[in-house]
Amino acid sequence: MQPDELSLDSLPASQSARVVGISSDFPRSRRERFEDLGLLPGAEISRIHTAPLGDPAAYLIGGGVLCLRAEDSRHVIVKKAAA
Amino acid sequence: MSTPTVASAQEPASRSLTVALVGSPNSGKTTIFNALTGLSQKVANYPGVTVEEKAGWLEGGGRRMRVLDLPGLYGFSEMSPDEQVARDILSGTYDHEPRPQALLFVLDGSALRRSLALLSSVMAQGLPSAVAVTMFDEIAARGGRLDCEKLSRSLGVPVFPIVGHRGTGLDSLAEAVLDSKTWKPAPPKGPVDAPGLRAAWADAALDAAYSGPKAGDAASRRVDAVVLHPVAGPLIFLAVMGLLFQSIFTWAGPLQDLLSSATAALGGKVESSMADTLARDLVVHGMIDGVGGVLVFLPQIMILFFLVHFLEAVGYMARAAFLADRLMGWVGLQGRSFVALLSCHACAIPGIMAARAIPSETDRLKTMLVAPFVTCSARIPVYTLLIAAFVPETKVLGLGLQGLVLAGLYLCGAAAAFFGAWFLSRTTLKGSLLPFYMELPPYRWPTMKNVFMAMWLRAKIFVTRAGMVILPLSLLLWVLLSFPRLPESPEWTPAQHQSRQLKHSAAGRLGVALEPVFAPAGFDWRINIGVVASLAAREVVVATLAQIYGIEAAEEDTSGLLDILRTARDPESGRPLMTMPTAFALMAFFVFALQCISTLAIMYRETNTWRWPALAFAYMSVLAYAAAVLTYQITSRLIA
Numbered sequence: 001m002q003p004d005e006l007s008l009d010s011l012p013a014s015q016s017a018r019v020v021g022i023s024s025d026f027p028r029s030r031r032e033r034f035e036d037l038g039l040l041p042g043a044e045i046s047r048i049h050t051a052p053l054g055d056p057a058a059y060l061i062g063g064g065v066l067c068l069r070a071e072d073s074r075h076v077i078v079k080k081a082a083a
Numbered sequence: 084m085s086t087p088t089v090a091s092a093q094e095p096a097s098r099s100l101t102v103a104l105v106g107s108p109n110s111g112k113t114t115i116f117n118a119l120t121g122l123s124q125k126v127a128n129y130p131g132v133t134v135e136e137k138a139g140w141l142e143g144g145g146r147r148m149r150v151l152d153l154p155g156l157y158g159f160s161e162m163s164p165d166e167q168v169a170r171d172i173l174s175g176t177y178d179h180e181p182r183p184q185a186l187l188f189v190l191d192g193s194a195l196r197r198s199l200a201l202l203s204s205v206m207a208q209g210l211p212s213a214v215a216v217t218m219f220d221e222i223a224a225r226g227g228r229l230d231c232e233k234l235s236r237s238l239g240v241p242v243f244p245i246v247g248h249r250g251t252g253l254d255s256l257a258e259a260v261l262d263s264k265t266w267k268p269a270p271p272k273g274p275v276d277a278p279g280l281r282a283a284w285a286d287a288a289l290d291a292a293y294s295g296p297k298a299g300d301a302a303s304r305r306v307d308a309v310v311l312h313p314v315a316g317p318l319i320f321l322a323v324m325g326l327l328f329q330s331i332f333t334w335a336g337p338l339q340d341l342l343s344s345a346t347a348a349l350g351g352k353v354e355s356s357m358a359d360t361l362a363r364d365l366v367v368h369g370m371i372d373g374v375g376g377v378l379v380f381l382p383q384i385m386i387l388f389f390l391v392h393f394l395e396a397v398g399y400m401a402r403a404a405f406l407a408d409r410l411m412g413w414v415g416l417q418g419r420s421f422v423a424l425l426s427c428h429a430c431a432i433p434g435i436m437a438a439r440a441i442p443s444e445t446d447r448l449k450t451m452l453v454a455p456f457v458t459c460s461a462r463i464p465v466y467t468l469l470i471a472a473f474v475p476e477t478k479v480l481g482l483g484l485q486g487l488v489l490a491g492l493y494l495c496g497a498a499a500a501f502f503g504a505w506f507l508s509r510t511t512l513k514g515s516l517l518p519f520y521m522e523l524p525p526y527r528w529p530t531m532k533n534v535f536m537a538m539w540l541r542a543k544i545f546v547t548r549a550g551m552v553i554l555p556l557s558l559l560l561w562v563l564l565s566f567p568r569l570p571e572s573p574e575w576t577p578a579q580h581q582s583r584q585l586k587h588s589a590a591g592r593l594g595v596a597l598e599p600v601f602a603p604a605g606f607d608w609r610i611n612i613g614v615v616a617s618l619a620a621r622e623v624v625v626a627t628l629a630q631i632y633g634i635e636a637a638e639e640d641t642s643g644l645l646d647i648l649r650t651a652r653d654p655e656s657g658r659p660l661m662t663m664p665t666a667f668a669l670m671a672f673f674v675f676a677l678q679c680i681s682t683l684a685i686m687y688r689e690t691n692t693w694r695w696p697a698l699a700f701a702y703m704s705v706l707a708y709a710a711a712v713l714t715y716q717i718t719s720r721l722i723a
Contacts, residue, residue, distance in 0.1 A: 033520065052316065072520075
């Protein structure tokens with residue numbers, strides 16, 4: 001991971017970012033499903049809600065809202081968008 | 084809705100033409116399916132998986148078209164049984180369903196980009212196609228504009244704009260579906276294997292036809308700021324779930340009482356108008372009680388499904404699942420399991436049927452397999468009777484001991500469900516190969532027709548399919564409890580005869596045979612008969628015990644049974660028939676045991692195999708037995 005990159009689960013609330021990719025240690029079937037859901041390089045994403053116990057979180061992506069658990073979203077690498 | 088039409092909707096459509104409806108979950112596919120097929124639709128399960136098969140007929144102008152509603156999909160993953168079934172059907176490699184002649188793709192107007200990416204992989208299947216754009220009004224409401232003609236030109240297939248809740252565009256869509264013979268296969272869209280290329284293609288198609296903001300639904304964001312607020316969110320969640328919980332108890336209660344008293348009245352009428360023969364007994368106790376025992380669940384199922392589907396259609400269920408997910412995730416379940424398990428406090432049957440809403444098949448199965456642990460209302464008569472008879476009315480720390488025991492039993496049920504789910508996640512049903520993901524759809528006013536149709540279909544499934552299993556099984560149980568016959572003796576009172584007949588019956592003999600097995604739990608043959616009879620429904624154990632102990636069955640109030648339970652002694656040995664350790668062991672048994680034919684029947688209908696109900700029955704019986712033995716052994720030593 002580059003210095004300005006971070007995993008999706010550690011993206012702060014309301015911070016906008018762009019998807020860099022999905023880590024290669026994530027099983028293929030899971031990676032493909034994430035890609036089907038729009039988690040593709042270059043896609044804009046931001047965290048808009050966090051469930052009461054800290055997990056899962058809801059992300060705004062491609063005009064829709066997607067909920068992911070940290071155990072999966074930590075495999076998604078994003079890059080903070082310039083403020 | 085004529086019967087032959089309904090029956091044939093499920094037959095292999097060798098002669099008729101079939102149009103498959105394809106789209107992602109929440110895309111408005113159900114609205115279109117309901118509009119096209121109305122009440123002619125029939126719901127079943129694809130063999131071997133908990134994937135629902137829905138088909139119906141569209142008729143008009145002397146033409147007839149079979150419409151097949153494929154499971155909602157996000158892609159074609161081999162890891163998801165739902166998507167596997169859909170893909171196999173579209174490619175013509177599915178054994179139980181021939182390849183459809185055409186497909187109607189449902190494009191979600193509120194998620195155009197993602198829907199188009201899915202469309203490109205669906206079109207690669209090469210079937211003649213058309214596209215219905217749903218929630219067309221939401222596009223304009225967000226300040227966007229979609230040109231259907233341009234989209235049609237860039238896709239190479241006809242495009243129909245639809246506003247489901249207003250019914251706009253449905254007539255011309257129906258006309259087009261009837262004419263689907265004229266549709267052409269969509270031209271190939273280049274390489275579709277790479278998701279990046281699919282997304283790029285979707286962007287290009289959209290750029291040509293769509294103008295307006297790319298932003299999502301601002302109104303839903305404002306509602307979510309409250310509904311998913313860290314403090315307000317859980318409070319709203321508790322209020323909604325409380326309402327749901329209350330409704331299945333308090334609203335369904337009077338209707339259920341009405342149904343059971345109607346059943347009892349009918350039974351009484353038959354009883355008084357027929358001679359006291361075996362035939363009368365069969366009609367009253369075998370058939371009327373059997374059918375009544377099935378129908379009594381209907382109000383709960385209908386009310387629960389109305390509310391669940393209403394909340395789902397509004398968009399709240401996904402939010403509720405989001406809020407509860409962490410809690411359920413600890414034991415290997417997910418947020419959507421919460422509603423199903425909550426419903427199980429009324430009755431496991433609507434709870435198991437509600438598990439249908441869980442997208443992941445393993446999570447769906449886990450939820451169904453632990454659902455019967457949750458303390459359902461049928462256990463209450465058993466618990467209250469035994470508690471009243473054997474738990475002293477003292478206070479512990481200012482709280483009534485009887486109430487504490489009841490609360491403890493509830494807690495045991497919930498704990499068993501959670502532990503069971505945790506155990507299953509680690510053994511038989513290891514984690515899904517797909518990640519957990521859930522969309523929060525925009526809030527919208529539901530199409531009430533869909534809500535009522537969903538309620539109606541669930542009720543129909545329950546009455547027809549479950550009834551077909553429950554009725555023969557309750558008849559079989561009646562035979563076991565009534566045969567072989569014991570000749571009547573003039574010296575016996577009717578109550579004595581009833582008691583002796585029970586011991587003489589096949590179930591009675593089974594009870595006697597089971598004595599060595601259940602002796603470590605302190606059960607004698609009488610209780611064993613009660614346990615066998617309670618398979619019909621748990622609360623039946625109360626009536627059966629009353630019969631065995633020789634109480635007139637007509638006596639409605641249980642105070643007579645209470646005294647008998649406390650004081651009855653074995654005529655030969657003079658020992659008390661029921662002691663406190665035995666009573667506690669019996670309660671412990673009912674916490675875990677799956678003593679309910681109806682639950683097994685509905686589990687069979689939902690999973691389409693006897694494997695899962697058999698597994699559930701087996702492991703729950705083992706647990707129940709162990710709990711009963713342990714409780715008896717410990718309490719009898721503590722008291723001695």
